[in-house]
Amino acid sequence: MENNTNQSQSSEQPYRRRSRRRKNGGCAGTVVYVIAVLGISIVLSLVTIFVANDVFAFVAEDANVPFTVSQNAQIADLSEQLDNAGVLHYGSVFKLFVNITGKNQSVLAGDYMLNPKMDYTQVIRALTQSESKDTITITVPEGYSVEQIKKLLLDNHVCTEDAADKALNEYSFKHTFLEDEKPAKEGWLEGYLFPDTYEIYKGNSTVVSTINKMLNNFDEKFTDEMQEKADEMNRSMRDIITIASLIEREAQKDDEYDRIAGVIYNRLNNADAFPFLQVDAAVLYGLGRTSGELSKADLEKDTPYNTYTQRGLPPGPICNPGMKSIQAALNPEENDYCYYVAMPDGSHLFATSNDEQNDNIARANAAFAEAAQKTGE
Structure with missing residues (x-):
């Protein structure tokens, strides 16, 4: 009986010691885990603070930063350039912000004045709704379509394509002669942008007034x-x-x-x-x-x-x-003419009957063939 008891006691002691070791090890692991969580939380908090400060410009240097867009571009494509210029600090975050908020609009080529104190939304607004004090003279030739006038504005860097499309296809101009054409839609201004020479301001915020000038001109001309x-x-x-x-x-x-x-x-x-x-x-x-x-x-x-x-x-x-x-x-x-056909020099042959028109077509084809032959010589 004594032997059994002693054996029993001796067998219990190692068990107790092992149990204490495991308990101590578990406490140490918990401490490490807590420290790790706190560390990660602090790091994430700091990252959040820095990113939030960049997005909302809570604390930023007040300075004028000249910024040049060399050619028409999308806002998201300028994120790295804005970062390098010191307008913001996290170009990748700005690009993500632009894409998530759906504000990836076109930016007109030109010179801009930005400030690090601008938040992301203000930077976007400054780049897309800019107004220049410089004027430019453009001539709209007779016979240009709305699409050709739009290209003329873009080629002269008057505005971005987004701004041109909104002004031409979405803005509801108030001219009386347009009332029957409403609501505004693609191509609804065709025919009413009077061909002429115009002195206009460059910038997305002024493109509506540019189109308005052309419509006012038509209204005056059509008496x-x-x-x-x-x-x-x-x-x-x-x-x-x-x-x-x-x-x-x-x-x-x-x-x-x-x-x-x-x-x-x-x-x-x-x-x-x-x-x-x-x-x-x-x-x-x-x-x-x-x-x-x-x-x-x-x-x-x-x-x-x-x-x-x-x-x-x-x-x-x-x-x-x-x-x-x-x-x-x-x-x-x-x-009495009901037909005509073009000649190589831009003039036309006119006819009163289908037979006469067929004869004129034959003459025109022969003239074009001869002109092509002379060009090839």
């Missing part, structure tokens, strides 16, 4: 007397400007504007015999082009502007016509 004349012809302003845009794109010789207008009206007023205007310039517009040869497939393509398949006038103007074309649309030449 009450012109509207009365359109009413006498039983035509709306939109009809007149649409016809004028066709004339603008088709006529190249000064003495042919009124004559081509006469051909268009002869076909419109005799729709039973001529259900289709067959104006190539309108077909090109529907294809997103302004020039070039038309193939058989092009002439069969189903677009609203295909005057070979759609009856009557196209749904709206195909360009912004000048005063000469508008006057021709209001005062067409009285003639």
